[in-house]
Amino acid sequence: MKKYTEKVxxxxxxxxxxxxxxxxxxxxxxxxKLKAGYTSIKGxxxxxxxxxxxxxxxxxLGFKENNxxxxxxxxxxxxxxxxxxxxxRKLKTIFAGGRQKLVIRYTEIGCNxxxxxxxxxxxxxxxxxxxxxxxxxxxFSNYDSYLKWRxxxxxxxxxxxxxxxxxxxxxxxxxxxxxxxxxxxxxxxDFFIPNxxxxxxxxxxxxxxxxx
Amino acid sequence: xxYCLLMYSCNxxxxxINLEINNAQIDSVHDISSLIDNVNFTKLQExxxxxxxxxxxxxxxxxxxxxxxxxxxxxxxxxxDSGKYLKTVARTGFxxxxxxxxxxxxxxxxxxxxxxxxxxxxxxxYDSLFNLVRIKKAPVPVFxxxxxxxxxxxxxxxxxxxxxxxDPFNGKPYHIAILDSNMKIINTDLTxxxxxxxxxxxxxxxxxxKFHDTLRFIEAYNNSIKNVTAEGISTGYKISxxxxxxxxxxxxxxxxxxxxxxxxxxxxxxxxxxxxxxYRFAGTWLENNKYIYLASRDSVSNYFLSLVSKADDQVLFSxxxxxxxxxxxxxxxxxxYYDEENDxxxxxxxxxxxxxxxxxxxxxxxTIVQDPLVFYLVRVKLK
Numbered sequence: 001m002k003k004y005t006e007k008v009x010x011x012x013x014x015x016x017x018x019x020x021x022x023x024x025x026x027x028x029x030x031x032x033k034l035k036a037g038y039t040s041i042k043g044x045x046x047x048x049x050x051x052x053x054x055x056x057x058x059x060x061l062g063f064k065e066n067n068x069x070x071x072x073x074x075x076x077x078x079x080x081x082x083x084x085x086x087x088x089r090k091l092k093t094i095f096a097g098g099r100q101k102l103v104i105r106y107t108e109i110g111c112n113x114x115x116x117x118x119x120x121x122x123x124x125x126x127x128x129x130x131x132x133x134x135x136x137x138x139x140f141s142n143y144d145s146y147l148k149w150r151x152x153x154x155x156x157x158x159x160x161x162x163x164x165x166x167x168x169x170x171x172x173x174x175x176x177x178x179x180x181x182x183x184x185x186x187x188x189x190d191f192f193i194p195n196x197x198x199x200x201x202x203x204x205x206x207x208x209x210x211x212x
Numbered sequence: 213x214x215y216c217l218l219m220y221s222c223n224x225x226x227x228x229i230n231l232e233i234n235n236a237q238i239d240s241v242h243d244i245s246s247l248i249d250n251v252n253f254t255k256l257q258e259x260x261x262x263x264x265x266x267x268x269x270x271x272x273x274x275x276x277x278x279x280x281x282x283x284x285x286x287x288x289x290x291x292x293d294s295g296k297y298l299k300t301v302a303r304t305g306f307x308x309x310x311x312x313x314x315x316x317x318x319x320x321x322x323x324x325x326x327x328x329x330x331x332x333x334x335x336x337x338y339d340s341l342f343n344l345v346r347i348k349k350a351p352v353p354v355f356x357x358x359x360x361x362x363x364x365x366x367x368x369x370x371x372x373x374x375x376x377x378x379d380p381f382n383g384k385p386y387h388i389a390i391l392d393s394n395m396k397i398i399n400t401d402l403t404x405x406x407x408x409x410x411x412x413x414x415x416x417x418x419x420x421x422k423f424h425d426t427l428r429f430i431e432a433y434n435n436s437i438k439n440v441t442a443e444g445i446s447t448g449y450k451i452s453x454x455x456x457x458x459x460x461x462x463x464x465x466x467x468x469x470x471x472x473x474x475x476x477x478x479x480x481x482x483x484x485x486x487x488x489x490x491y492r493f494a495g496t497w498l499e500n501n502k503y504i505y506l507a508s509r510d511s512v513s514n515y516f517l518s519l520v521s522k523a524d525d526q527v528l529f530s531x532x533x534x535x536x537x538x539x540x541x542x543x544x545x546x547x548x549y550y551d552e553e554n555d556x557x558x559x560x561x562x563x564x565x566x567x568x569x570x571x572x573x574x575x576x577x578x579t580i581v582q583d584p585l586v587f588y589l590v591r592v593k594l595k
Contacts (some may be wrong), residue, residue, distance in 0.1 A: 036351055043353075113286060113304070144584060148265045151585050152284055199306070 050197075057193055058201075061178070064170050065191045072186065075167065077160040082143050085161055092186070094135065094160075101182045102132040102209065104157075107164065108140045110175030112149070117196040118179070119153045121203065127210040129157075132181065139164040181209055228436065228447040231520055233508065233527050234454045235491055238516050242531035245538040247519075249593040252556075253576070254295040255563075256587040262300050264289060267560045267587055269417050272551040273319055276342070277589065282417075286314055288327065290342055295589070301342050302327045309344055311336065318422070320361040328359045335359075335368075335395060350395035354378055358419035360427055364442040366393040369427065371419045374404065374411040385409050387431070388445070401445055408466065411473045412480050416495035422552075423499050433462050433484065435493045449504075453491035456511050462487060488513050498550040498557060503594060505547055505557060517546065541574035542566075545590055556591040563588060 024030055072092040078085035095101060106115060122128065134157035140146040150159075165173050171193070181190040192205045256279065258264055265284020270277060275293040278301065288302040304311050312331025320326050325338040333350040355378055356370030368391040372378055381389065385408070386400035414432035420440070421428040427440040428448060435458050439448040459465070465486070466473060473483050489511050496507035496517070504520040508530070518530040534544045545559035545566075561569070564584035570577050580588075 039353060112284065116285075147585055148284060152263045152265050154260070154263075197306075 054193075054195060054198060054201075057176075061171055061191045061193060065180070066189045067187065070168050070186075070188065075162065077137065077162045080138070080140065080143065080146055080159070080161040089160075091162070095182050095186050097184050098133070100132045100184070102128060102134045102179065103182065104134070104136045104177070104179050105162075105167065105172070106136055106138050106149075106177045107175065108138070108142075108145060108149075109164070110177070114195045114197065115177040116153055117199065118177075118194040118202060119155055121199070121206065123156075124203075125206045125210050128206060131210065131212075134158070135160065137162045137167075179205075228450040229525050231449055231451045231504070231506075231518075231525060231527060232454065233451065233491075233518050233530055235456065235510070236454060237530065238510070239529060239531035241533050241535050241543065242529050243537050244519075244534050244544075244594075245536050247594050248536055249595045251536060251540050251544075251593075252591040253566075253579075254291075254293075254589040254591065255581065256291055256295045256589065257297055258289075258587075259297045262287070262289065262297060264587060267548075270549045270558055270560060270589065271317070271319070272549070272553065272556075272558065273323065273325070274340075274553070278317070278325070279587075280314070280317065282314065286311075288314065288317060299342070301325065301338065302336060302344075304331075309336075309347070316356075316358045316360070316418070318360045318420070321364060321366070326361060328356070330355060330357075333395070348395060350391075352379075352396070354389065354391070354395070354397060356389070357415040360420035360422070362390070362440060362442060363422065363425040363427065367391060367398070368393075368395065369420065369429075369440055371429070371431070373413040373415055374408050375413065380406075388429070404463070407470060408463075411466065411470070412483060414484065418495075421497045421499075421550075424552075428497050428499075430493070430495055430497055432495065433458060433487055433492060435460070437493075437497060451493045451506065451508070453508070456489065456491050458487065458490040458492040496547070498547055500550060500552070500555055500557075500594070505550075507546070515546075535571075537571065540576060541571040542576065543569040543571075544592065545569070547592070551591070554591070554593070556593050559590040559592070561588050561590060562586060566590070 072095065075091040076088045077091050077094065079087045104118065122134070128134070136155055136157055136159045138146065138159060138161055140149065140161070171178050176193050179192045179194060180188050182188045190209050194202050254277070256264070263285070264279060264281045266281055267279055268282040269280045277291040279289045279291060281287055286304040287300050290298045290301045292298055302311060302314055304314060311327065311329035311334070313329060315328055315330035317325060317327040324340060325342060327336040329336060333353045333355065335348050336344055337346040337348065339345050354370065355376045356372050357376070359368055359370045362369050370389045370391060372387055372389065381397055381400040384400070384403040385406065387402035387404065388400060389397045390399040392398050416430065416432060419430055421430070425441060429438040429440050435451040436447065437449040439446050469486070472478060491511060492509055494507040494509045494515060498505040499522070502522055504522060505517060506520065507515060507517045509515055514532070516530055516532045519528045520526065521528050536542060536544060545561040547557040547559045549558045551558055562584045563581040563586040566588050567577065567580045567582040570580070
């Protein structure tokens with residue numbers, strides 16, 4: 001009798017547990033947790049996808065542009081002043097001879113905050129300015145916008161104006177700023193798209209070109 | 213929950229107050245010298261490393277100025293009453309206390325600052341000294357162009373355009389959501405059909421303007437202003453123009469043009485071009501106990517403003533700009549914000565433009581720094 005009672009109690013307990021578990025699983029709180037968990041996983045996946053897309057862009061840029069022979073004979077750069085562009089010079093004369101150049105092609109169109117961090121991170125690599133002349137090529141269409149950019153980014157290096165689309169690179173007409181190096185033989189390499197969302201990549205890039 | 217739902221039902225039975233603007237009488241410049249009590253100028257003293265690029269909006273609380281640059285650096289700066297920089301209250305970045313994308317901020321019922329991070333569906337809460345004390349995150353991602361706390365409640369209201377990535381609520385896409393203190397949606401309003409989802413739409417720097425215990429809710433291409441209170445949403449004001457006034461309901465017209473509106477190859481500026489031939493409210497609504505200052509666009513999208521007397525709900529005048537010619541002698545910048553604590557309308561300009569706005573006999577000329585990168589807050593107190 002005692003054993004029978006114990007068995008019935010165990011079965012009832014098990015039944016009660018199963019019913020409770022079913023109820024809990026279908027309760028709204030559990031559903032919310034599932035939904036939140038799904039959202040979190042979805043967010044992580046999207047973040048991964050974003051990084052993958054960025055890395056693909058970098059690889060694509062490198063494949064297309066690194067070590068390519070290009071002609072800069074017709075490209076003229078200027079100093080930007082309030083009323084007009086001044087002091088025209090051929091880009092070729094700036095690149096040719098002398099030290100290596102690290103060029104930051106800063107485009108007004110697109111995500112400025114994605115690129116602005118490069119100007120501050122660059123200061124953390126003093127070896128770069130010892131090895132390279134840093135040149136910033138801007139394409140601002142409006143002098144006031146240029147002044148605001150100068151105020152916020154406080155660039156320490158030479159800034160010259162070059163019209164958008166003037167450089168013969170696949171990325172030139174897009175909405176991303178980019179960087180590259182050039183040596184005295186005008187061999188261009190180390191093409192890179194800085195993105196503030198991935199600061200580690202910027203550090204990686206600057207460390208590598210500093211170490212070359 | 214049921215009480216909250218009952219509270220936030222849209223009451224359309226109340227009548228709106230009609231404000232009729234005469235299109236035929238829009239001045240080029242209107243002299244408001246007789247209406248002005250005084251004008252004060254606060255030069256903002258920025259510091260290196262924390263520069264402002266463009267002032268998007270301004271708020272004032274306890275004689276502090278909060279300046280928001282959304283376009284260049286996406287930060288909210290704190291200045292004291294004299295315009296001296298104190299600190300950067302909110303910034304975007306990748307730190308634990310950084311927002312992903314600041315898109316709105318307000319003062320809640322306790323008078324404390326709250327900042328909405330669109331990028332991560334969070335609200336940053338600050339204490340009375342503008343120190344960050346709490347970050348709360350929506351349990352389910354919800355994205356809004358603009359948010360505000362609802363006066364005398366612990367709830368929030370959010371506004372979404374047609375193309376934000378929000379799941380429908382109870383099966384219906386919505387423009388307005390009421391959220392509880394934990395950022396969970398408890399009700400929605402201004403729902404729309406699935407066919408409109410994804411349509412790009414104009415948004416303003418602000419969609420909620422607080423006046424005492426009421427929020428005025430405004431939308432692009434909508435001449436009606438709704439009231440949001442603890443009791444719910446109700447009709448408020450309706451702006452009409454003597455000719456070529458924007459239709460009351462633009463949705464039927466949009467429905468006929470969905471193939472254009474949703475076409476990614478068409479420039480967003482061109483998609484709603486067919487509405488730009490109408491006179492329409494342009495999104496700025498500032499009011500004190502006596503006046504309403506509102507902005508409109510004409511049939512070629514030129515901007516003009518109107519001043520309304522609340523005593524009789526009559527439009528006193530409309531003009532492309534305002535000036536003061538007796539004491540200060542200058543053209544005033546458009547107002548961006550109404551400071552309820554000090555009863556001042558605040559406009560923003562830079563030193564170069566402020567100097568150019570002075571009339572030749574203005575005594576202010578010697579006091580203005582003629583630098584386009586120096587910002588001035590022009591604070592106007594009306595009689």
